[in-house]
Amino acid sequence: MYVLQANDIYKSFGQLKVLKGVSLEVKKGEVIAIIGPSGSGKSTLLRCLNRLETIDRGTITITGEYMVKSEKDGRAVYSSEKDITRLRRKMGMVFQNFNLFPHKSVLENLMIAPMLVNQVSADQAEETARNLLDKVGLAQKANNYPFELSGGQQQRVAIARALAMNPDIMCFDEPTSALDPELTGEVLRVMRDLALEHMTMIVVTHEIGFAREVANRVIFMDEGLIVEQGTASEVLLNPQQERTQSFLSTVLMAR
Amino acid sequence: MDYVVSILPQMFLGWLVTMQIFAVTLLSLPLGVILGIARLSKFKPLAWFMECYVWIFRGTPLLLQLLFWYFGLMAVGVRIERETAVYMAFILNYAAYLAEIFRSGIQSIDRGQYEAADVLGLSRRQTMTQIILPQVFKRVLPPIGNEVINLVKDTALVYIIAISELSRVARIRAVTDDTLVPFAIAAVFYLLMTAIVQRFFKWVEARLDYYH
Numbered sequence A: 001m002y003v004l005q006a007n008d009i010y011k012s013f014g015q016l017k018v019l020k021g022v023s024l025e026v027k028k029g030e031v032i033a034i035i036g037p038s039g040s041g042k043s044t045l046l047r048c049l050n051r052l053e054t055i056d057r058g059t060i061t062i063t064g065e066y067m068v069k070s071e072k073d074g075r076a077v078y079s080s081e082k083d084i085t086r087l088r089r090k091m092g093m094v095f096q097n098f099n100l101f102p103h104k105s106v107l108e109n110l111m112i113a114p115m116l117v118n119q120v121s122a123d124q125a126e127e128t129a130r131n132l133l134d135k136v137g138l139a140q141k142a143n144n145y146p147f148e149l150s151g152g153q154q155q156r157v158a159i160a161r162a163l164a165m166n167p168d169i170m171c172f173d174e175p176t177s178a179l180d181p182e183l184t185g186e187v188l189r190v191m192r193d194l195a196l197e198h199m200t201m202i203v204v205t206h207e208i209g210f211a212r213e214v215a216n217r218v219i220f221m222d223e224g225l226i227v228e229q230g231t232a233s234e235v236l237l238n239p240q241q242e243r244t245q246s247f248l249s250t251v252l253m254a255r
Numbered sequence B: 001m002d003y004v005v006s007i008l009p010q011m012f013l014g015w016l017v018t019m020q021i022f023a024v025t026l027l028s029l030p031l032g033v034i035l036g037i038a039r040l041s042k043f044k045p046l047a048w049f050m051e052c053y054v055w056i057f058r059g060t061p062l063l064l065q066l067l068f069w070y071f072g073l074m075a076v077g078v079r080i081e082r083e084t085a086v087y088m089a090f091i092l093n094y095a096a097y098l099a100e101i102f103r104s105g106i107q108s109i110d111r112g113q114y115e116a117a118d119v120l121g122l123s124r125r126q127t128m129t130q131i132i133l134p135q136v137f138k139r140v141l142p143p144i145g146n147e148v149i150n151l152v153k154d155t156a157l158v159y160i161i162a163i164s165e166l167s168r169v170a171r172i173r174a175v176t177d178d179t180l181v182p183f184a185i186a187a188v189f190y191l192l193m194t195a196i197v198q199r200f201f202k203w204v205e206a207r208l209d210y211y212h
Ligand SMILES: Nc1ncnc2c1ncn2[C@@H]1O[C@H](COP(=O)(O)OP(=O)(O)OP(=O)(O)O)[C@@H](O)[C@H]1O
Pocket: A013, A016, A018, A036, A037, A038, A039, A040, A041, A042, A043, A044, A045
């Protein structure tokens, strides 16, 4: 079963064509890593998938239901706001800059959406929140505020916050890029645990090592297109396209 | 000393009038929040209307607005109570200043906060009331404090339409009794009020200091 299907997505910002016909299908339990040079449209693709940006053309379905569909003339037409809201709840999103709510404690950060959006009781929400904090190794930070945590801890809270909504798929946009190198490990470990539990994940990342170990499929994007995709070893160890090869050599050279 | 005691009751009555204007004008705080949000509306005519509103009410002297609401309306045949004119002038004027403060406060909140709330499924209203405004209030507290202190002093302007607030009472006594003592007493009253306002805002700031 496909958790997410995106077909022939086009997206421009004014004159700038950022996505030029991207198609992506994600099966339940799959972990997909998206790599590619800066400006290739990776973030934009993720943002289109959960409608932080609207697409110009193409089709997106989530667990088989249309979020947006192309008309005959190619124009993208979105479903009703009510349907979209329901479908978007199935997707969790983790940002590069965490975007925790600074005025809420760690526990409150995890409880607010279940309570406001899903009308879960406070007790129930707190129980779920504490379990999730335990899972990301931050049970003892429940009553702290985000500013009191390290970047790595903040990102783990952000992951737990997304999980609190019990999503069918988790999207990560360079979750470790804003972190000091010594803090990336703890975040990647949490993500690896999620993958082992068969959480469906799309991860935009510069961590080639993580992609190699954890991803079922690696997608290389460049200039708004998927240039190459396949298993981690196919794409990372034996790339067929010249652009993939040159990207990988610069990335691997840099470390 | 006897003189001071003798005019205190009268000064105190003036002070009550001042306090009343002050207290009623605080209604401009919630109004300012609403207008500040309206100013950022995606509905262009509303945003444009708010821009005009702020331009007019911030761009002309409060004194002039006071005269307009009382004498101006009277001239075109609309009679309103003196107090009503005062409240109109003060609330609309202060709401314009506060709307600008809230607008810039709202705009200073990182876009990531909206996006995080959005992907978690919060509605626009929930995002505003639960995520954005609480952070805005903390940020705008110092400029709001300034405005409230200005308000304490601006209440003296209503002497122009012959309302006997603190400063007018002082002036009348000073002229009739040929002494500056009433002015000194009025100054003490104002200083006390601004000190209390300052204290109050310090206290709120301290209470909101639990996060950065
Ligand atoms: N809101 C926007 N308005 C205008 N242009 C945008 C916007 N968002 C992204 N872009 C442009 O779209 C292009 C793709 O950006 P995107 O952020 O998707 O790249 P990316 O692959 O995520 O890059 P990076 O690795 O640096 O994060 C860039 O040229 C960027 O400047």
